[in-house]
Amino acid sequence: MKQTLRDLAEKLGCRLLGEGSITVTTVSSLQSATNRSLVFAEDAHNLNLALGSSAGAVIAGEFAAADASATAAKPILISNQPRLTFARVAKLLRDRDPAPDRAIHPTAVIFDSAKVGKNSSIGPRAVLGNRVKVGNTTTIGAGVVIGDDAVIGSDCRIDANVTIYPGTTLGDRVIVQSGAVLGSEGFGYVRDSETGRYEQSPQIGRLVIEDDVEIGANSTIDRGALDETRIRQGAKIDNLVHIGHNCQIGENVIIAAQTGLSGSVTIEDNVVMGGQVGIGDHARVEAGAMLGGQCGILPKKILRGKGVVFWGTPAKPVREYLKELAFLSRSARKEREP
DSSP, rough: OEEOOOHHHHHTEEESSOOOOEEEOOOHHHHHHOEEEEEEESSSSHHHHHHHHSSEEEOOGGGGGGHHHHHHHOOOEEEHHHHHHHHHHHHHHSSSOOOOOOOTTOEEEETOHHHHHHEEEOOTTOEEOOOEEEEOOOOOTOOOOOOOTTTOOTTEEEOOOOEEEEEEEEEETTTEOTEEEEOOOOOOEEEEEOOOOEEEEOOOOEEEETTTTTTOOOOOEEEEEEEEEEEEEOOOEOOSSOTTTTEEOOOOOOOTTOOOOOOTTEEEETTTEEETOETTTTEEHHHHHHHHTTHHHHHHHHETTTOOOEEEEEEEEEEHHHHHHHHHHHHHHHHOOO
């Protein structure tokens, strides 16, 4: 796709400074920019680097509008949120994938009671069980297995080899990348004190995934033991994430790769988690907290602090964590001194 700067400014609500007829075809880093590229700058230093690059135009904040030399050097799209605008431009300029063949592949297995919406496509060797419902303009990839009574909304993208267990519900515009498993049985066992053996607790709840959720490759989300696991609207889940049974994930939560949540964890709205975070059962992270990589939260603990960055195990505010590290370092030095 290619767009003129004038068209982009209109579509994205930006203010254009400079020549609007210039055409761009891609976004890029400063290092790989060409005269058909758009780059972005969030401060004056990066603006100077952007203006010195080979890029055809720059996305920047209001600070750039006050610099006459900057506006003379290259066209600039002025945005209150340059990084966000950059991401939106990337979507507009991305080469559109070939329109999927809106058809059911002859090797797909679709039970008679299943219903597939208008303009949806079902890939090779996909299996849709009894009473499955698929909304309009949804794409089901090759080898996907959807269990009985599952519901998939409209405008979803289910990539190859995803497994969706019976009774799972997905809202609209949900993206599930290859290899993910949704609605599997949770890890819950009861020990027989006489024999020492373990028997599985009931895992008969369900999984509900709301609108605009994205789930990365090879992630697994368990259904509820008795009630439901729920992933709320706008949550974004990276690759290789595990979410246990009965978890409640709030709106617009970000969870990075290799994070693991035990059963019955509650994550409130707008929480951000780095990679390899581990959370014990029945813990709660309140709204707006930010967990750095490899944070650990003990079972049944409550973590509070909107906008606070937490680190370490057990997780604590990063300033406190760094002070403790510094204290330990000083103590170790003193012990080594003669």
